[in-house]
Amino acid sequence: MKRVLAFLGVFLVVLLVGYLQPVFFPAEKTRQEVEGGRHAVSHTALPYEEIPTSGYAEYIGKKAVDFTADFGEPIEQQKSGMGYEVLIYGKKDADYLEITVKDEKISMIKAFNDSKETAPFSIGMKLSDVSELMTIYSNFAFTYKENKYNIELMEEDMNYRPLIAFDNKTFALLFFNHGTSKLVAVTYLNKETLLTLMPYQLLEGEVIPFSTEEQTMGFDAVKSNQVIRIINLLRIKEGLPTYRVNTESQKNAQKLFEVLNKNQKNILSSERAESWQFSKEQMATTAIFTLTNEEYQKLLKVGQLDKKKATGMYAEPIYDPTFTVLSWFSDSLYHSRFSHEEKENIGVAFSKASMLVLMQETEKEISQTEESE
Structure with a gap:
């Protein structure tokens, strides 16, 4: 009788350990493969890594005069009515480039041109080409003006609007055309502009609102x-x-x-x-x-x-x-x-x-x- 009770006791312990093991020691989440059209990228919640700053990314946060000193005067300069100005380069569409200037400093660069300044990216490349060079991350947690922010990219974001971080604390948003799956523009921007535009889901923190300046009535x-x-x-x-x-x-x-x-x-x-x-x-x-x-x-x-x-x-x-x-x-x-x-x-x-x-x-x-x- 004692042996039967001992056997039952051991059996119950083994049974409980088997059932409770997944609760106290959950299996590590595997990386989910995101399949979107012609793209295939890894969706991971690991802390994002920063790539070395190069090209246009180096000018984010610098004065506009530094850019014009290196690339010449723009062909056009426009006021936005939103507290920033836009410098436009490129008479030809193949050379098109926009520089956003706020308080005399560059806050964003939108590059449509296939220039060495966009390296390691190049206009016309596919997401698979980018994935061979670096990891595409789904979560970006950072601090701006002592406030914490956490951004999450959905499947379509990662496939057509992935976000890349540079080690100068700026970002590049890669725009892939939904019809061709090819890169059509690289947008370089600082944290403030990213939090103002916010094309992704914001899990923590508040988006930065904007206001219009005094503008004339009618159409622009x-x-x-x-x-x-x-x-x-x-x-x-x-x-x-x-x-x-x-x-x-x-x-x-x-x-x-x-x-x-x-x-x-x-x-x-x-x-x-x-x-x-x-x-x-x-x-x-x-x-x-x-x-x-x-x-x-x-x-x-x-x-x-x-x-x-x-x-x-x-x-x-x-x-x-x-x-x-x-x-x-x-x-x-x-x-x-x-x-x-x-x-x-x-x-x-x-x-x-x-x-x-x-x-x-x-x-x-x-x-x-x-x-x-």
Whole structure:
């Protein structure tokens, strides 16, 4: 009897140890493989590593005069109305470069040009090429002005908008086109700008809000033209025809902009209208309001434009127009609106922190469509 009781006692102990072992000694999480289209990267929550600072990354935080001393004067200089200025380089699209200057110091550089200054990255490379050079991390925890922040990249972020850290405490955000999976631009930026733009999920800390300076009423033609150039530049990189610009398409975009503001009850649900108002009050990139495709089609109908022959985007608040367009082209949800192979006209209405983009089929394309019907 004693042997039976002893056996049962030992058996129960072994059984408990077997069941409780995973609780007290959990298995180490394995790395999850992220498969996204043509990309395959490792999703890991390990502390991120910094790569040596080189090229354009060395100029983040330096004075703008240091950059102009090395690369010459820009071809254009624009005021943003957001507390920063933009220096534009490159008459040719292949040489295009934007320098963001705040308080006389460079806070961001958006490089579309295939220059040695972007090394170890190069325009046209794929994510698999980057993965061979360095690890793509999903989590970035750091401190800015004594505040702790923790950023997490989702699967699509890692595949089309990965973040790279440099040892001078700056970052590079790589934009891959969603249609070609090729690198189209490298954006270098400091912590403040990253926390202002915040294209990722913020697990800890608060995004930095922004405010608009005193601006004249009406539409900003300079920003509108700049957005059109960036969109066409990205279309060229994708092997698509550029959009045509004419007076009618611009007027139609401005008309839709005004229609939306005057007739939102006919276009938005009460809940969506509240979301729009919230975005206006917050003035933060984490509260960006974007029209859904269905809402945009309603806008076209109210604006009396043929919705079968037009599409577009509306978003606010916009802190940096170029960064916003790059985000659209790297996003599976929005890229399709800009991927039509047909020739189309484009119009952009930009006012303060709000932007509406309208794409319409050209008259030739419309007539061919009607004949086929």
